Amino acid sequence: MSDAAVLSNAQLNKRILSVIIFTFFCYLSVGLPLAVLPGFVHNQLGFSSFIAGLIISLQYFATLLSRPHSGRLADRYGPKRVVMMGLVCCGLSGVLSIIAALCSAVPLLSLALLALGRLFLGVGESFSSTGSTLWGMNIVGPLQTARVISWNGVATYFAMAIGAPLGVLLNQWFGLSGFAGLVAIMGALGFWMASGKPAVSVTAGVRIPFHRVVSRVWLFGLALGFGTIGFGVISTFITLYFASRDWNGAAFALTLFSLGFVLVRLLCGRYITRFGGLKVSLISFVLECAGLLLIWQAESSWLVDVGAFLTGGGFSLVFPALGVEAVKRVQQQDQGSALGTYSAFLDLGLGLTGPVAGLLIGHWGMQSVYLAAALMVLGAFLITLRLHQQHGRQAAVQRVSG
Template identity: 95%
Template sequence: MSDAAALSNAQLNKRILSVIIFTFFCYLSVGLPLAVLPGFVHNQLGFSSFVAGLIISLQYFATLLSRPHSGRLADRYGPKRVVMMGLVCCGLSGVLSLGAALCSAVPLLSLALLALGRLFLGVGESFSSTGSTLWGMHLVGPLQTARVISWNGVATYFAMALGAPLGVLLNQGFGLSGFAGLVALMGMVGFWMASGKPAVSVTAGVRIPFHRVVSRVWLFGLALGFGTIGFGVISTFITLYFASRGWSGAAFALTLFSLGFVLVRLVCGRYITRFGGLTVALLSFVLECAGLLLIWQADSSALVDVGAFLTGAGFSLVFPALGVEAVRRVSPQDQGSALGTYSAFLDLGLGLTGPVAGLLIGHWGMQSVYLAAALMVLGAFLITLRLQQHGRRAAVQTLSR
């Protein structure tokens, strides 16, 4: 919007948070079932652990497949509509989970309702998150893209961190219907709130074919996907790592990881605009790689704690730093498509981390996943370095003309 340049930091943040709250609703809906559904599917419905894991994974596959479409729709119809569609999908996932709780006496029907709900939640996640980010970018202008993406990340991880324990608490008091009812309620309230906000105008202009959008952002997405693996192996395997070494305190390591992530997001997010996204991403990958190598070679839980903090601090700015550069590669009318495509690589990285790391653990032991993750982050560093060098050569050629 034209008046964004005259706003103070507090006013900019207020404007961003007015739409990023829908990301919070979305990821709270994602976090609430995570610690509850596997037990319900395995213990109450009587299905195998594999089926329980598959039910959880359905959401991630739906998110991965719908990310690019969410951005394309936001470019065409505006981010407000896409956010509202996403919130409807999130709410429907809650309604279907309620139905699954009521039909638990018929396990196959209950499982089918849960699966359908997970698919709706995956679509709701991609639509709500991508739409909210693009909405915020339109509200405060392209110079504040890094700020918008950073706040979107804070809302995401805060909601996920809150969602899992809250879901367990609601499950203890009300069963599956406890978290399901809250998800349905947030979908309705979020839709009502979004409908009352003014829409932003969609940028006019000829949109390039989708495959050309992909060709311009895929290297940024690949670096993001590689860098995400460090986050994935800590969030998924750190408790098993502590148990394999006979240590206690895995929860504290996860807390330190989250603390490093949030602190760097809040304190250092402005450095992306000041020094450039690629420079910040390079430094972030160095820090993340150092943290993972420290965990790999740690001979005490204290060193793992330090490594977890460094990994969280390093990963913190990767998504916004590379994201800023990715959306700059396309015109404003294609930024939604670029953002959705770029974000899909994060989903892909997280989706592949579990099974690949599981194979590594089976062959080379628990510590091997942290060395492998560090090598993948090194790969992300090299990709980003190549992008930076290519950008400098292009700038020199432009100046010499």
């Protein structure tokens, strides 16, 4: 919008949060079932742990496959409509989970309903989060892209952090229908709120073919995917790591990880605009790699705590810093496609972390996953360094030709 340049920081944040709230609704819907559904499928429906894990993974596959499409639809029809479609899908997942709970006497039918609900939730996640980010970018302008993506990340991880324990609490009070009812209500409430907001105009212009969008952003996405593995191995395996060493305090390490993430995101997010996303990413990967190496070689729990804090702080700005640079590679009418494609690498990184790390643990022990994650983050650093060097050469050529 034309007046965005004269708005104060508080006014910019207010505008951004007015649409990023839909990301919060989306990821709270994602977090609520995580600690509840596996137990329901395994203990109440009587299926194996593998099936229980597969039900959770269905959402990831749906999100991964629908990410690029969400961006293209947002470019074509506008982010508001895509957000509303995503919220409908999230709400439907809650409704289907309620019906599944009522049909628990017929385990196969209940499982099928849960699976369908997970697919809807996966599509809802990609549509709501990608659409909300693009919506925010449109209402405050391209100069505030880093701010929008940063706030989107804060909403995402805050919702996920409170979603799992809240889901357990609601399950204890009301059963499966407790969290599922809240998911359905948030979908309906979010749809109503989004419908009352003014839509932003879709940018006119010739859109480049999708494969060309991919060719321009895939290296940024690959660096993001490698960097995400550090986040994945801590959030998934730090509890097992403490148990393997007969240490207490895994929850405190997770708290420090989250604290490092939030503090850096809130205090240092402005450095992306000031110094550029590539420079910030390089420093971020160094911190993240140092934290993972410290955990790998730690001989006491407090060193793991320090490593977790460094890893969380290092990973904090990776997504917005690389995301800003990725969307610069395309025109505004293709930014939704670029953002959706770029975000898909985060889903891919998180999805591959669990099974690959499990294989490493089986062969080389628990500590090996942190060394492997550090090496992957080093790979992300090298990719980003190459992108930074390419950017420097292009800038030099432009100065000479100018």
